[in-house]
Amino acid sequence: MTTKDPTTYADLSQGRIRHIDFHIKVDFAERVLDIEATYHLDEPLNGSFFLDTYKIELKEAEADGHALAWELDEEDEVLGQRLHLKDLNGTDTFTLTFRTSPEARALQWIAAEQTAGGKHPFLFSQCQSIHARSVFPCQDTPSVRFTYSADVEAPEGLRAVMAAEQVQGPEGSGMFFFQMPQPIPSYLFAIGVANLAFREFGPRTGIYAEPETIEAAAWEFAENETKMHEAEKLLGPYMWGRYDLLVLPPSFPYGGMENPRLTFLTPTSILGTRGQVSLITHELAHAWTGNLITNAMWRDFWLNEGWTTYAESRITEVLEGKDSHDLHDAYNERNLTKLMKERLGMDSPQTCLKLPAEEKDADAFTTIVAYYKGCFFLMECEHAVGRVRFDAFIQKYMKRFQFQSITTETFLDFLKSELPEVFEKVNVHQWVYEPGLPERKNRPHSRLFDEVEKVLKEYGQGNRPTKTLVAGWHRYQVMSFLNALPRNIPVEDCRYFEEILDLEKANDGAFFSPFYVICIRSGYQEAMPRIEKFMGTVGRMLYVLPIMRTMIDTDWSRELARPLFERVRDRHHQITIKAMDGLLKKAGL
Ligand SMILES: [Zn+2]
Numbered sequence: 001m002t003t004k005d006p007t008t009y010a011d012l013s014q015g016r017i018r019h020i021d022f023h024i025k026v027d028f029a030e031r032v033l034d035i036e037a038t039y040h041l042d043e044p045l046n047g048s049f050f051l052d053t054y055k056i057e058l059k060e061a062e063a064d065g066h067a068l069a070w071e072l073d074e075e076d077e078v079l080g081q082r083l084h085l086k087d088l089n090g091t092d093t094f095t096l097t098f099r100t101s102p103e104a105r106a107l108q109w110i111a112a113e114q115t116a117g118g119k120h121p122f123l124f125s126q127c128q129s130i131h132a133r134s135v136f137p138c139q140d141t142p143s144v145r146f147t148y149s150a151d152v153e154a155p156e157g158l159r160a161v162m163a164a165e166q167v168q169g170p171e172g173s174g175m176f177f178f179q180m181p182q183p184i185p186s187y188l189f190a191i192g193v194a195n196l197a198f199r200e201f202g203p204r205t206g207i208y209a210e211p212e213t214i215e216a217a218a219w220e221f222a223e224n225e226t227k228m229h230e231a232e233k234l235l236g237p238y239m240w241g242r243y244d245l246l247v248l249p250p251s252f253p254y255g256g257m258e259n260p261r262l263t264f265l266t267p268t269s270i271l272g273t274r275g276q277v278s279l280i281t282h283e284l285a286h287a288w289t290g291n292l293i294t295n296a297m298w299r300d301f302w303l304n305e306g307w308t309t310y311a312e313s314r315i316t317e318v319l320e321g322k323d324s325h326d327l328h329d330a331y332n333e334r335n336l337t338k339l340m341k342e343r344l345g346m347d348s349p350q351t352c353l354k355l356p357a358e359e360k361d362a363d364a365f366t367t368i369v370a371y372y373k374g375c376f377f378l379m380e381c382e383h384a385v386g387r388v389r390f391d392a393f394i395q396k397y398m399k400r401f402q403f404q405s406i407t408t409e410t411f412l413d414f415l416k417s418e419l420p421e422v423f424e425k426v427n428v429h430q431w432v433y434e435p436g437l438p439e440r441k442n443r444p445h446s447r448l449f450d451e452v453e454k455v456l457k458e459y460g461q462g463n464r465p466t467k468t469l470v471a472g473w474h475r476y477q478v479m480s481f482l483n484a485l486p487r488n489i490p491v492e493d494c495r496y497f498e499e500i501l502d503l504e505k506a507n508d509g510a511f512f513s514p515f516y517v518i519c520i521r522s523g524y525q526e527a528m529p530r531i532e533k534f535m536g537t538v539g540r541m542l543y544v545l546p547i548m549r550t551m552i553d554t555d556w557s558r559e560l561a562r563p564l565f566e567r568v569r570d571r572h573h574q575i576t577i578k579a580m581d582g583l584l585k586k587a588g589l
Pocket of ligand 1: 286308
């Protein structure tokens, strides 16, 4: 690879990490990990080696029994500090001893009171996109893949899990042993330590959660073994051994994180209705598109998310039927267009699939464009050659690039060699390299979405829908409706919709988030205590950031935004805090 990755200090001409052996001690009192890590490089190295770090306290560096000279450069707010190991003398192995910071961006230490059980603390990591460097010094770019082993010493009574294979070790020592035999990029390193119970779904699938939530969680996702079979039909053999889930505390900033073998999951997905199983479909599909074939740089992010959203839509079509699939599609297109028009601008380079080269903050420049525009592009490619040929191509692609990190251009070259007609029928350059959303030739038509449109139109003419009319709505119909309501509606209508849609009972963040946005815009001030409660209990950024943005943009709530943030701040993950604080600062608050 010739292009420099702006999100890392690593210099790949020096060599690459091939394997790491970790010894990890978990310290809940200090909120730190004490780690000794032995690094194995792909070949012996003379001279310097650069690693990414973020607030790591390095204690010792050693190679071949000798102390290594090292230097930590000045800290950059986004990239952290470059660790410069000096004078490696023809060795391919070195050992670092270090301690993470309580401010490590990838680690969240949850106090016992904030867990479901209330008695034991909970630690979990979130390394994507560039936060693995706050857990261990690494070449923190998705283009470097390594295997690892780890032993983890956890406090008594708690269980350690990792996105790796758990292996037997000496009994009763409070130690847990893991190995990751498949090479992964640093952002897929993951660890969790908590009071955890386990339930098995099938030979390859199961779920970890606190004992208090395990039953509900196990019921919600009981169909995962079936899902595995459908995913394999589309994408080829599952290469990672087991596929388990880990249910996290509510502050987890995302819906799910596709850590290999062990998807980390928001508890907001446990609805008691199996209504959010498409989230698991998405995370499972990442086992192929993202984890097996990884974007070489974050500007190629659409290779991970566009492909995964496409696979998700195909599996949803099989498992939930065409109506549900088409509704998801229409909902996604509406949201994508709204984001492009209202926030990014149709001409913004951020609406290209291949993102601009210079951005170093990978979290800040990746949006849903990668997901939906990427998916729609692949649907167009499928349409150009027909499903049978495209499906054969998918399996070939998975096999050809497995366990590799590739760029958009590598993918396009492969597409051109395998399915040249795609380039005759689809304007590939426009889809990938130009801003905005090209016309979709293969756009499904959604009957269920049309129903919602009709209700919205009638509401615009002064006729409110009846409770009977909306009673049997699909979850995505409710979401589509709330997302498409006018900016301001009478306060009385806020109360009315809350009642007929039974929002309290549904207890679904995907409803509350757009509903609270409308409440704020409409001046429904009575809802503020509930909004604050929501902002203090839910960490999923997809739900809380739109509310924060709306509070900032609305006259009456603008001055309330910073104080509310300060009151709920401690309940949130570092990544969410950074995002909310960023919005407030940008608005001068
Ligand atoms: Zn994803």
